[in-house]
Amino acid sequence: MARARVEQQPATTGTMLVVLVGLGVAFLLFMAFLNVVKTGNLLNESNLLYAALIFYAGAGALYLGFGVTGTESYVRFASLATWAGLLANTGAVAHRWYEAGHPPFASIYEMLLSFVWTLAVLTLIAEKKFGVKVIGTVTMPVAIVGVVLMQLLRTDVHPLVPALQSTWLHVHVTLAMLAYAACALSFALAMMFLIQDKMRTETFLAATSAFGVATYAGILTRFEKWGGLSVAAWNPEQKSEVFLAKGVRLFVVIPDLGFLMMMVLAAVAAPLVLYLVSRWKQDESLINTANRVVFVSILLQVLALVFFLLRARDGSYGSLDAEGLFPTSLAASPFILSGLVGGIFVSLLYLLLLWRREDLERMLPSTDDLDRITYKTIAIAFPLLTLMIAAGAYWANRTWGSYWSWDPKETWAAITWLVYAGYLHMRITRGWRGRRAAYFAILGFAVVMFTFFGVTYLLNGMHAYA
Template identity: 35%
Template sequence: MGAERSSSRAEAASRISVRGWPRGLLLHLLVPMGAAGAFVLLQWRGVIASPESETPLVVLVLIHYLGAAVFHLTSLYQRDALLERLGLWTTAVGLGLNAAAWGTRGLIVGYYPLSNLYDTALFFALATAAASLIVTFSSGQHLVGALAMPVAVLLVVLGLLYGNDVQDLPPVLVSYWRPIHVTLAMAGYGACTVSFVTALLYLLKDRVRLEVIAIFALAIPTLTYAFISGGSILGQGDFFVKLLMDGERVPIDPEGREFLRASVPYVGAILRVAFVASVLALIAFAIFLITAHPFMRAVGHWAARLLLVLQGAGILVLLLQLQRARDVAALIDPAQRRMIPEWWVQQFGSRLELRAQGSALEIAALFAAFALTGFIVVFGWKMERLLEAIPSLEALDQLTYRAVMLAFPLLTLMVITGAVWANESWGRYWGWDPKETWALITWLFYATFLHTRITHGWKGRRSALLAVLGFVAVMFTYLGVSFLLPGLHSYAGRFGATPLVA
């Protein structure tokens, strides 16, 4: 009896040490944020010199977030208090660097830095890391960072790919409502990310087959390779990156709908094979779910591993080619090259730039596809051991609920302040602009989550599915609308264009 009490007290003490709000949040959240604030303030006051660019800080953020993801994921396989602490501390340091980079960005541009995809991606990553720490210390569960930090890594990568060029604010963004509205949105999205992570872990713990999740996850790489670069990967085996001149895309038609692009050597061929591997994995998993034949399950997982290797190789070759490209004019898409006068190539060809910023969203999609495949590969290896490391269904359900409770008020205020800002800018509170519509759809997902839970007692798998679908809506609202749907918010993903090609 005494031994049981001693064990119980030890377990409680261990949990309290993790859950300690004052100490835990002070050390891992408030101290890094305070240090970042002091760093930015000292720059502003001229006590320390301001850097010409915040990019070195952002690279450090990426390194720390990536390290945190590795520590957290490793701790799922190898339950080690040191790994868990390293994951939390690396997240905390990355958070401080993230805040410092974002604040430095504000000093460089001279306004509140939430005006384009680069700025918002940095803040979205910051909010994701902060929400991960808050939920971790409020619940005593370390696993949140295992999936939240990879999302933060992808967001930082997206920002780096988009580029940090300093641009004047469009007139519509010159409003005190901009920092209020966008800050609420990014903070809410960070909390939504954590709810997605815990909901996904709930589904795995609830014995939803990984192969079912894999079919949905691997459908994204498959569709990416099928349609990216206008379908050229499956067509002629080319991966195109839009060329830049003086930081701007180069239109080749009077309407500015088509832009000059270059075929990056070898990348398209690698991704074409990756497409075959992704289709093979999808077919194998589908057959396994129908027949329950273990051989097809093994084929699916081996195909996913092959896909991961091919994706990594494709991304590595792409980055090397972007770094080493010299004679950019020689890489111009042959179909476009025939449309361009020779005199133009001779005069302007040396000014063409092959940079990731030309096709930031497409390249970011390659990284996202790699991450999704990595998720299937990681969780497909020693699955039973991972499931043992994941907390109980009740704990995961509560974590998802807490994260949604954190996100929903922020999303509500986001919609309200957006309407007020719209009235100030365009003379109406609501105009069914695509961004407005999808923001409302996102809000409705989380409102439905809370309504069904509080009123009808929904818990478990149904609530987890709502949280997952809500995050899909979040990402489409954040990226899909700005890049794919025309509207008043499309400025978020567009480059300037100078019609240099007749």
């Protein structure tokens, strides 16, 4: 059916989107340029980053556009946009490096900068060398979220505290970024494999729904009495969170937001429930209902995002722990924000899959190739992970006098390592190929993301500065 729709598309709509995206990019660049003329400073980091964001967004739009219309020329333009974005991103990295006098690895902002850069490089490598042309559909939105997050985080150059003044910092973090980007790529490839392997759309539906449930459940851990939601308070002068004591953040309660999040949770959970019921009752018609619910849940998710943006941006709320009103800001809750954006993005990806499966399959290499490339990226990621941990241990030994102290970040790095070690053992000795291997690669990346973000924000430890 989808194929039939492609044939009905007049050829002109193909150029239409390219022209639109092109115009959009040009417009945004022009507006930025006007701004630059006013301030008279063209090549600074935020401008470069802004340009990178525009190009990555353009690339993302074109990749998605390909998904919607199946026009192959989009992919070529998307690739060009990725190149342009990478160029601007490289400029931003170089500028940061020059300004700070050290490679950009010292804060979570700088690490995101490097991570996005590596991801873009790997995307282009996967595209050119391995022929996985539509990989950007997954990696570009990740890059966009990364750049948007960077806009919210503290950007001022901090001098390095004594513990970070070491060559080993650079070795350790470079290896981490390379390894994590390789893991991200293996995740994207595993997803592509599952699509090409004719995995049933319902399974993706369930996974999408489960992801949404996990995200909103995570957000709702901050649910407060009377339907409020706790978010960190923000000190606009110091551009940092407000701390009650060392490592203890002050939280303010945004009223009613908790109820809204509850509602969205119910909406994103519904497809999963319907899927399970349909499995149990062997009733296929429920899946159609579930697909319709996905639409509703996307609308609700967008509503939640808008509501969150309006309420949390520069509002003032009371706290349960202290008297008076405290301001909050989007910058204080980057992870709620990225959770909301990520949830919408994953749901949209599911819709893409629902509508344009044949086109995606046509653009992808064979399952065997995808399986092999996934393995190859992990074969690159695993030694990098090993060296990253080793470099970290050596550095810790020089700084704190102990190469291993079961700090949460260390422990989770070891867990990541073990998960990939498990993947390799199952693949080599048990001959795990195809789907099971792909699931493993996806699990591995989930653990990587938790190690990278989750540990930093949820668990305290020696890696508190990163």
